[in-house]
Amino acid sequence: MKRSEHLLYLMEDVRIPMHDPHAPIDWKQWYHFVLIHPPTGFRLLANVSLSGIPGNGQVIVTVLIVDPATDSQSEKTYGFCNDWEWETGMVKRVPIRTEAPGFRCVIDGGNSIFEVEDKNSLIKLKFSGKAKTDPVLIPEFSPFGSGFIGWGLLPSVEISGMLEIGNRQIQIDSDWYCYHDQNYGRFHWGEDLGWIWFVINSRSDSGPELSLVLHRGNNRNQTNCGAPHLFIYEDNKLRKMFMGNAIRLTWHWNTIPTHPPRLPGVMAPLFSDKTQCQPLGMELYAEDEKDSISLFLESTSLTELILADNQQRQYTFIEEMTGKATVEAHLSDQLHQKSGYFYAEFVQ
């Protein structure tokens, strides 16, 4: 366990040089939490992002909630994005503590707290988490745009808390799945860079719980792609990893451009007339000499997050896609057929 705790602190560490007033302001670091409630299909993203340096940067908090369809309502998406000038003292390093009006996030190795309230969207989210597995670190050895990116993932966090949307109160308990990752690097939003990333959680009454995480770096139109990594976790333990040419990924697109909903923020009204084709889903197949897996992700919601560079007028459009996933895995001659939900991001 000592090694695990060490890795957790290493993964979460704030990489931005916060005490160097001359540090470049293209530094970025963000802490993602993805929450999925398999019994109902709620999907939720909570994120705190640091951009620049103290005194010349921003602290940005984002919450996106996909409220699943029921007999009486269609699927709905709620969310907000709040940003503050990054003042000295707002972020502390050990333990990592970020505070702003109506917001607090503390990450102390494998223990985390995320609390935020936004009066304009009437959303209040509060949860605490505890790591259930070892993290995986993918450091910054490869170039990314004009700089680099590194990240670490923690695919299973035990959480409890409360989500409020207006007058609705939704208990967050052990039925919820929580994925966490942390990203850091130096690059400019708006460069020809991007990624595809998703997390799937699939459970059934019998057999193990499978969680799958994909990451692939690529340019915006996905014609220049890095090696993808697919991590397969079985009951919170890393069971298998596919990478590179072992993975084949196929998109299915709607050919009619539409207006996606956009995560609130000052960029949303700027691009309110921009339309785009949206994916219907994605297929992924991976195999090696021993195992194989096929996934189908059916998109039921897509929300666009627009990120602006802080030095030039240029933008990155990140699509937040969620929906249902089916998984068919042959692992060591055992067949697992499952369904569940996914949360994905890709850049256009």
Next chain:
Amino acid sequence: MPNSYSDPAEFLADLLTRLIELLREQGGYTWDLLLKATLGRTGIIQLDGHQLELSAETNLPYCLHIKKIEAPAEQPDFISRGSDLLAILQGRSSLDREIVENRIILRAPLPDLLNIYQVLLNILADTPVNNQLRVLYREWESHWPYLETPTSPIALDKQIPEFGLYIRKIPYEIRVMEGFVKNGNGNQEA
């Protein structure tokens, strides 16, 4: 509203003056657009019932006179509520949607409207690279006395303006027959 102001109109006038000075200091494309849109023009704006007259001199250097109107004009050139402007600034709505749904009313010749629209969008585009703009918005949001909190949560798909409200009142079958709607594979409304 800060105690140093006698009323909201005075506070608003000060914020607008500071906005102009920020844009002047920044220079570049947005400043050029502002000059093109406003030099030699006069307009009356109304926010939450408070009216200001804005009058830009014809010659450079650029000088914008802002004064409170004591006897309210019957037809201001711009009418809005602070809560609706805040919804745009925070991305919960769009400028298009607020105009389409009559929460923002603009009166001007079409070329002037297009120029003003471009100025507003470019000020939004400058926000990520000019922290002072963000500070100014937050000061207005913190102190403007008329901002209302929504009473129920609003789903994000409500951001998107709904154009063609009148034509949508015609039954779908008739729109298909008249060619307003692509039938079959596309299902896209014209």
